[in-house]
Amino acid sequence: MNKSLHHRHSLQRLAQVALASATFAMAAVASPAFALDNVKVMIGANPGGGYDQTGRSLGAAMIAAGVAKGASYDNKGGAGGTIGLTQFVNSDKGNPNALVVTGAVMVGAIETSHPPVTLKNATPVARLYADTMVLTVAANSPIKTLKDLTTQLKANPGSVSWGGGSKGSIDHILAGLIAKDIGVDPKKINYVPFAGGGEASASILGGHVTVGIAGVSEFLPFIKTGKMRALAVTSKDRTADLPTLKEQGVNVEIYNWRGVYGAPGITPDQRKALIDAVVKATENKVWKDALQKNDWTPFLLTGDEFGKFVDAESLRLGTTLRELGVAK
Missing domain, CATH: 3.40.190.150 (Bordetella uptake gene, domain 1)
Incomplete structure (x- = not known):
């Protein structure tokens, strides 16, 4: 009798231990595992x-x-x-x-x-x-399309001033890639570096540079209000429904x-x-x-x-x- 009672207690104890460890395992799964x-x-x-x-x-x-x-x-x-x-x-x-x-x-x-x-x-x-990049001009710019820009760039590279981030930045690189794709020596690029986005947009809007380069999000407010005209985005597919460089015959994609x-x-x-x-x-x-x-x-x-x-x-x-x- 004592033996069987002892046995029953052992089984109960085992069951409790098993249940406790199962609960612990479930809790471990449920709580976020901090990597x-x-x-x-x-x-x-x-x-x-x-x-x-x-x-x-x-x-x-x-x-x-x-x-x-x-x-x-x-x-x-x-x-x-x-x-x-x-x-x-x-x-x-x-x-x-x-x-x-x-x-x-x-x-x-x-x-x-x-x-x-x-x-x-x-x-x-x-x-x-x-971050997709965009090329823009002021709304009143004589340059209406990417074709207008590349035509002027081929005819007289120095007459096109590009406004963007610091010298050697991704903006500067984009200008170089476009020149190279259309057969213009990248060293002839007339690049104007700006310290920040605010300075760049003011220069584009004021017509102090021919064309501006920035991330789409930076220039989108000006594009939406019609103060800037977007010539092209640098993504594979359209961003914010703006035309890409590639669909306009310039084989450049960069982010x-x-x-x-x-x-x-x-x-x-x-x-x-x-x-x-x-x-x-x-x-x-x-x-x-x-x-x-x-x-x-x-x-x-x-x-x-x-x-x-x-x-x-x-x-x-x-x-x-x-x-x-x-x-x-």
């Missing part, structure tokens, strides 16, 4: 611009998606983001919770100034989105893309966790809202594939910068 503790985001630009919005939007989306407990941001502007990259590579080696924001601008800056620290010293995680790299010296498992966490964040409403608000086009590519894309982009942008005479 990262606090994610540390290095932003190689001053607050307020595209790099800054990218880093902060991604950090917020990672928290909202439950893949990071918190996020901290470090803004280190200068030299196209390469100063921030150098600090990141030197101070975060082996840190599985660290990310640095990168993009076409940084790739161009690396090709121009050949810094000792490049993206080869960090770990490719994910390309996030593309001001942005993405993130991880620290050097992280393990393959840590890298996978980082990629998974970033991908989860891009599926979150917080990220999707940021895409919509900023007119960013999703352009996700991860890991080694992203690394290969950056290598190809470095070659393409670097070649154009050398042809423009900006890079050696």
